[in-house]
Amino acid sequence: MTELSIVPAGAGAGKTHHIQETLTQWVRDGKVRPEKILAVTFTEAAAGELRQRIRGALIADSNLAAALAVERAYVSTIHGLGRRLLIEHAFASGSSPQQRLIAEDEQDLLIRRSIEENPALSELSRNLAALGYQGSFSSDETAEDSFRKKLLGVIALLRTLGPRGSDPAMANFVETSIRTGYGAPIGKPETLAAALKKAVDSLLQAFPRSLADEAVSAAAKTAFRENFRALKQAQQLLASSGKDWRLWQKLRGLRLSMRGSPTPDGYDDLATAVMLAADNLVSHPGPLEDAVSHARALVEGAQSAMTDYETRKRELGVIDFSDMVTNAAQILDEKPAVLGAIMEEVDCVIVDEFQDTNPIQFTFLWALARKAKRALIVGDTKQAIMGFQGADPRLTVALTQQFETSPLDRNWRSDPRIMDFVNALGPCLFGEDYTALAAQNASGHDTALEVIELASKRGARSGGKPQHFIADRLLS
Structure with missing residues (x-):
């Protein structure tokens, strides 16, 4: 039975310190041999820092032999771990230990x-x-x-x-x-197209020329010119039973009479009819x-x-970066003997930043964690940043809902005034899933929070871009 500890840890809560202290205590108590630690992070820098912290804590305990043994432990990134397992168990899985990484x-x-x-x-x-x-x-x-x-x-x-x-x-x-x-979907394609065609034909029959020449402002001229072009394109397209959903979308937002740029009598009603007909796009079967x-x-x-x-x-005879995890996960799933052999070499499994796993990474790490004598999983779904690589924090949420958790509840990084603000905002954003963090630092003398109100007009100096305003303020 795995001794499982799932630890949600907000920003600045000391998760790396918690991992270090937990591992060191396990070694002190004789529950874990340092060379049989399996710890996984998501960057080389984090893996190196974790290894150094564990080694440093053991040296502080005057346990030099254990500190040296950490060098033989599985402390690496998830891809590094997958690569190591593929090499060490290549023959058992029927693959070559010398597959080249492309x-x-x-x-x-x-x-x-x-x-x-x-x-x-x-x-x-x-x-x-x-x-x-x-x-x-x-x-x-x-x-x-x-x-x-x-x-x-x-x-x-x-x-x-x-x-x-x-x-x-x-x-x-x-x-x-x-x-x-x-x-x-609502309606038939041909009926919806006919309704739009009728509305467009009626508008162009009444106003066969663009209103751009009569508009006062540059913005109005541009809008009426683009609207007229879209209407003419739609008229031709609909007459030939063609379809262009981008064009339909444009017709949903025609410019109407505005202060300073009035339209001729009757134009707004006909344009509104076009927009109402084009609004059927949201439920159009096409x-x-x-x-x-x-x-x-x-x-x-x-x-x-x-x-x-x-x-x-x-x-x-090659593998790519993703294969390091995918192939390793496949071996663990299809070769129980390989998984058993790995578990004989491991006393504990530690996973950091678990919220950034994608489905296959989750499968790989969970296969190891659930079979280990003891496992420590640390993460925070509010800090999930790897969605662009397929990471799915819902996997971590499902895990925390199924098993008991032990959240870290102190913050060692931020000013108490900042934490007061964060703790007040947290429940509004995350509801009951938010764990308040008690600030451990003393309040500073500088301003803790500052609101930067961006200029409403584009200035020549800033270019009107928010990042320029913020940079100017920070450098002032």
Whole structure:
């Protein structure tokens, strides 16, 4: 039975100190041998600091032998741990201990080749404009570049799910999620299009020229010019039964009469009729079906490219950065003997920043933690910052809901006045999940909190950007 301790630790609560003290006490009590510590962090710097702290605490105890033994412990990043396990248990898992780790540019080349040689994706890429992909004049990015970036993002996200990312049912799951979020469509496409066409035709028949020439302000001139262009495009498109949801969206926000820029009699009523007809876009069946079709093509295409990519890696005898965790997690799941052998070499499992795990990382670490004699898991969902890499703090939330927790309740970093503010705001943001932190420092003499009110007009000196205002204030 695992002696499990889950410790939510807010910013400045002393989580690293808590890990150090807990490990040191376990060593003192003879519960843990220092060479059999397995500790995981998410950066090399954090891993090095943790190792140094443990070693320093043992030296302070005059336990030099234990301090030296820490060097043989598993204290590393999650990817470093995965790589070590793949090498140490390569033969048991039927793989080579000398698999080469490919560089990012090699990985990118292999994935891009898998994409380019995929028939389904090639077909999809022939109609990028209809799917909303556009080029950018400012960055020289083409529609193809935008599509490839989106596809690479889908592949990266699916890979964080481990084996589930390749499940054929994933496309069905994505479709269900889209339909649930969209809600039930209302009306028939042809009826909604006819209503919009009638409203647009009526407006252009009454006002066949742009109101830009009659507008007073520059903003009004620009708005009326863009509105007229969108109306003419929509008239032509609707006459040929075409569809452009971006254009429909533009028609939902036409400019009406405003102080200083009045419109001719009757214009506002006709423009309002166009906007009301265009507002049906939010429940139009067409965008939903296009979104579902696009999402399914992306997921299925990404899965196909992933399969080809994995084949290419096997043929070359290489692994990439993500494989360090994915393959290690697969070994632990499929080879109970390997997991058992690892647990014989480990007295405890420590995981820091647990809130930043993605699904496959969670699976890997939890497989180890739940089998260890004792485990210490530290994290804080309010500090989750790795969502862009597929991290899902809901995994940690589910863990804290299932098991008893021991939150740290003191803050060793901030001024008490700041903590008073944070503790008052915390329950408003996080409800009962917020743990108040008692400040341990004395109040300083400088201003603890300051409100910076940004200028409402763009100044020549600041460029009107918030970061410039803040920088000016900090440097003044």
